[in-house]
Amino acid sequence: MSGFDSNPFVDPVDVNPFQDPSITQATSGAAENNGEFNPFSAIDMGNHTGTTIPVSGSSSQPAVLPTSVEQSAQASAAAGQADLIRQQEELERKAAELERKEQELQNRAAGRATNTGAKENNWPPLPKFFPVNPCFYQDFEEDIPEEYRRICKRMYYLWMFHSATLFLNVMACLAYFTADAQNGVDFGLSILWFLLFTPVSFICWYRPVYKAFRSDSSFSFFFFFFVFFFQVAVYIIQCVGIPKWGNSGWIASISMIRINLAVAVVMMVVAGFFTVNACLGVILLKMVHSKYRRTGASFSKAQQEFSQGVLTSRTVQNVAAGAATSAAQGAFGRSQGN
Incomplete structure (x- = not known):
């Protein structure tokens, strides 16, 4: 009966295929590996970095940047060093x-101090047999600094042109007088202007500007500006040519066209010379003023130089001493009379 009690559909041996040792080992190892594996762990990342990340390509790419920065820094440093040099x-x-100019000024001052008595006046350049000796000493190369030498020579040439114009004015006024006897006043005044203005202009505005450039004197500059301003005004008046004023200007020369054309032409030439004098006077006045502003001169300095010159002048000292002596004698005499 026992044979009939068994299940015909059941295997005679109860075998579990999943209990096979090989399967059990495989499944248990896979479970352990699956439970412990972390794809983001540092160990696994370290194991796979050599195969998955191209280290050589990524590290070699930015090597150009430090080289370019270093080259630009060296170039800027070299440019800065060249600029400093x-x-x-x-x-x-x-x-x-500046040292050379200072040495020249010192040598010039020393030469003036040691050779003041040895220098002889050389202007005007008169012959030896002439009874009148030169009155002034003039040497542009020695006295005037190089930066002021050209403008000082131009002022000297202007004075020479001024003197020549006054002489030609005498000739033109002489022709004016011969053409019309009523113009004798102009001829006489033209002689007076030539004899008076030629030396006075040399002393009153040329020598002051020469001394100003020679010794950087503020007082000489101010004296020159004051006198030369009136000289320019006189040039303009002479250029106009007012009748009976002794000037062969434009008005007088134009009035002679209908009387004597040749005399009118001569007078117009002289009027043109007076016009050139006026223009050159204005231009040189501005040039001297520009040079004056660079020298550092001032009105207070001019006052100081004037006061020092007055106090140290031998003539002023003698006059003051004589006045003080006479005043003391007068006071003593009054006291004795009382």
């Missing part, structure tokens, strides 16, 4: 030039 050379050149 150029500035230093320019400063050394200016310092050498």
Whole structure:
């Protein structure tokens, strides 16, 4: 009966295929590996970095940047150093030039101090047999600094042109007088202007500007500006040519066209000379003023120079001493009379 009690559909041996040792080992190892595996762990990342990330390509790419930065820094440093060297050379050149000018001024001052008595007057350049000796000493190369030498020579040439114009004015007024006897006043005044204005202009505005450039004198500059301003005004009046004023200007020359054309032409030439004198006077006045502003002169300095010159003048000292002596004698006499 026992044979009939068994299940015909059941295997005679109860075998579990999942209990096979190989399967059990495989499944247990896979479970352990699956439970412990972390794809983001540092160990696994370290194991796979050599195969998955191209280290050589990523590290070699930015190597160009440090090289370019270093080259630009070296170029800027070299440019800055060259600029500093150029500035230093320019400063050394200016310092050498200033030292040379200072040495020239010192040598010139020393020469004037030691050779004041030895220098002889050389202007006007008169012959030896002439009874009148030169009255002034003039030497542009020795007395006038190089930066002022050209403008000082131009002022001297203007004075020479001024003197020549006054002489030609005498000739034109003489022709004016011969053409019309009523113009004798102009001829006489033209002689007076030539004899008076030629030396006075030399003493009153040319010598002051020469002394101003020679010794950087503020007082000489101010004296020159004051006198030369009136000289320019006189040039303009002479250029106009007012009748009976002794000037062969434009009005007088135009009035002679209908009387004597040749005399009118001569007078017009002289009027043109007066016009040139006026124009050159204005131009040189502005040029001297521009030079004056660079010298550092001032009105207070001019006052100080004037006061020092008055106090140290031997003539003023003698006059003051004589006045004080006479005043003391008068006071003593009054006291004795009382």
